[in-house]
Amino acid sequence: MKLHIAVAAVLSCGLLPLHAQSSVAQAIHSDPSRDSAHPARMEVLHIPSHGKLINGIAYLASGAGVHPTAVFFHGLPGNEKNQDLAQAVRRAGWNAVMFSYRGSWGSPGKYSFSGNLEDADAVLAFVEDPANARKYGIDAKHMVVIGHSMGGWVAVQAAARHPELIGAAAISAADMGRVGTMPHAQVVAAMRDGMESLVGTTPEAMADELASGSARWTFDVAAPRLAKMPMLILTSDDGLAMFGDGLVAKLKSEGNSRVTTLHRATDHSWSDSRITLATTLLEWLQTLH
Numbered sequence: 550m551k552l553h554i555a556v557a558a559v560l561s562c563g564l565l566p567l568h569a570q571s572s573v574a575q576a577i578h579s580d581p582s583r584d585s586a587h588p589a590r591m592e593v594l595h596i597p598s599h600g601k602l603i604n605g606i607a608y609l610a611s612g613a614g615v616h617p618t619a620v621f622f623h624g625l626p627g628n629e630k631n632q633d634l635a636q637a638v639r640r641a642g643w644n645a646v647m648f649s650y651r652g653s654w655g656s657p658g659k660y661s662f663s664g665n666l667e668d669a670d671a672v673l674a675f676v677e678d679p680a681n682a683r684k685y686g687i688d689a690k691h692m693v694v695i696g697h698s699m700g701g702w703v704a705v706q707a708a709a710r711h712p713e714l715i716g717a718a719a720i721s722a723a724d725m726g727r728v729g730t731m732p733h734a735q736v737v738a739a740m741r742d743g744m745e746s747l748v749g750t751t752p753e754a755m756a757d758e759l760a761s762g763s764a765r766w767t768f769d770v771a772a773p774r775l776a777k778m779p780m781l782i783l784t785s786d787d788g789l790a791m792f793g794d795g796l797v798a799k800l801k802s803e804g805n806s807r808v809t810t811l812h813r814a815t816d817h818s819w820s821d822s823r824i825t826l827a828t829t830l831l832e833w834l835q836t837l838h
Contacts, residue, residue, distance in 0.1 A: 572641070572835070573641070573828060573831040573832050573835060574828075575640075576637055576640040576641035576642075576831055577637055577640075577824060577827055577828055577831065579640075580640065581611060581640055583611070584611040584612050584613075586613070587611055587612050587613045588611050589608075589609060589610055589611040589639060590609050591606055591607065591608055591609070592606065592607045592609060592685060593605075593606055594606060594607055594646070594648065594675070596648060596668075596671060596672055596675045597671065597675070598651060598658075598667060598668045598671035598672070599651070599658070599664070599667055599668075599671070600658075601651055601656070601657045601658040602657065603648055603649060603650065603651055603656040603657070603658070603668060603671070603672075604648060604649050604654070604655055604656045605646060605647060605648030605649070605672065606646075606647050606648075607644060607645070607646050607647075607685055608635050608636060608638075608639040608644065608645040608646075608647075609639070609644050609685055609686060610639050610642050610643060610644050610686070612642070614686065615682065615686050615687060615688040616642060616643055616644045616686055616687065616688055617642070617643045617644070617688050617691035617692065617693075617715075617834075617837075617838075618643060618644040618645070618646060618676060618687045618688060618689075618691070618692045618693075619635075619638050619643050619644070619645050619646070619692070619693050619694070619695050619834070620646045620647075620669075620672055620673065620676065620692065620693070620694050620695070621634070621635060621645060621646065621647045621694075621695050621696070621697075621700070622665075622669060622694065622695070622696035622697070622700030622701075622703040622704050622707070623647070623649070623650075623696075623697060623698075623700045624696075624697050624698030624699040624700045624701075624723075625698060625699035625700075625723075625740075625743060626653060626654070626742075626743030626744070626745075626746040626747055627649070627653060627654060627700070627743075627746070628743065628746075628818075629697060629698075629818045630647065631647075631695075631697055631720075632647070633823055633827065634695070634826065634827055634830060635647055637827040637830070637831060638830070638831070638834070641831050641834065643834065644685065644686065644687055646672065646676055648668070648672055650664060650665045650668045651664045651668055652664065652747055652748045652749045652750065653746055653747050653748075654746050658749065659748065659749025659750060660747040660748060660749055660750045661749075661750060661754075661755075661758060662725060662755070662758050662759060662762065662766075663758065663762065665699075665703050666703060666706055666707070669694070669703050669704075669706070669707040670707065670710065670711075673692075673694075673707065673711055676689070676692070677689045677692070677713075689713075690713070690715075691715055691837075691838075692713070692714055692715065693714060693715055693716040693717060693718065693834070693837065694707050694708055694711075694714060694716075694717045694718070695717075695718040695720070695830070696717075696718070696719055696720065696722065697720040697721060697722075698720070698721055698722065698723055698789075698817065699722075699723050699725060700720075700722075701719030701720055701721065701722025701723065701793075702719075702722055702723055702724060702725045702726075702766075702768075704717050704718065704719050704722075705717060705719055705722065705768055705771050705775070705796065706766070706771055708771075708775060708778055708780075709771035709772075709774040709775055710774075712774070712777075712778070714778065715779065715837050716778065716779040716780065716781070716833070716834075716837050717775070717778055717779075717780055717781075718780070718781035718782075718783070718830065718833065719780070719781070719782050719783065719793065719796070720783045720819070720826070721783065721784060721785045721787055721789055721790075721793070721817050721819070722782070722789065722792055722793055722796070723789050723792055724767055724768045724792040724795065724796070725759055725762075725766055726759075726762065726763045726764070726765070726766030726767030726768065726769075726770065727763070727767055727768070727792065727795075728759055728763075729756075729758075729759030729760045729761075729762060729763030729766065730760075730763045733756055733757075733760065736755075736756040736759060736760075737752045737753055737755075737756045738752075740752035740755040740756055768792065768795060768796040768799060769795070769799050772796065772799040772800050772802075772803050772805075773803050775800060775803070775805060776800070776803040776804050776805050777805065777807075778805070778807070779807040779808075779809075779833075779836070779837060780800060780805065780807065780808045780809070781809045781810075781829075781830070781833045782796055782797050782808060782809070782810045783810070783811050783812075783813070783826070783829065784810070784811075784812045784813075785812070785813050785814075785815045785816060785817060785819060785822075786813075786814050786815060786816065787816055787817035789817070790812060793810070797810055809833055809836075811829050813825060813826075
């Protein structure tokens with residue numbers, strides 16, 4: 550997502566124990582031993598959301614029983630799908646669920662920001678449903694959300710509404726509530742990027758929706774409900790770090806002592822830092838067990 554519209558030190562967690570570091574390194578660089586009775590697999594999902602069946606996939610970890618599960622939220626429009634992160638998460642023993650919002654990337658319906666938030670709730674309801682949890686080996690008591698760019702905003706908003714989650718991660722997140730307060734013409738110009746993968750909307754309609762929702766959609770509004778939620782906030786040299794930094798400051802002011810951060814001198818997609826990104830994510834997931 551290119552929101553370079555006038556938007557022009559790892560904290561808290563110390564080093565992981567050596568066995569945890571070794572486990573993370575193995576998940577990054579090595580395939581797990583095959584479990585022929587309960588092999589890793591991929592399942593196609595059709596997730597109900599407001600009268601539509603949105604497209605999803607589940608990367609399911611090997612091994613018997615249930616597994617902790619990460620739900621990924623892509624950005625706007627979501628050209629970077631972060632499937633390498635999902636695969637790394639699975640190698641580390643977690644399930645990974647990915648999906649496309651209504652009106653994006655072939656999912657039926659009309660695209661909207663409010664719809665993105667509704668779809669996030671629908672996906673969490675789907676994976677937490679006892680029948681689906683049994684079918685896909687999901688430990689509904691050990692779930693996190695992970696979002697990139699606009700998806701980082703979705704993750705923050707979803708976590709604020711779902712205290713049952715054990716953590717939330719935001720990668721180079723854009724605070725769409727604050728974006729909605731920016732000059733209308735600049736927001737319209739930013740929304741034009743990536744329209745080919747979205748249906749049922751226009752840049753003008755998207756800018757209007759952000760403007761109307763800005764008062765209730767900021768990170769500052771969500772933060773009080775995240776005072777006890779373990780959070781991973783990652784920023785990069787993409788002009789959006791101010792949003793992540795603002796969220797960290799607000800979380801700390803609310804008394805959240807479980808905020809882990811990293812700033813990396815890389816682009817919005819972490820193009821030359823994917824191993825660092827995956828390693829940081831897995832190290833953080835290790836702290837949630």
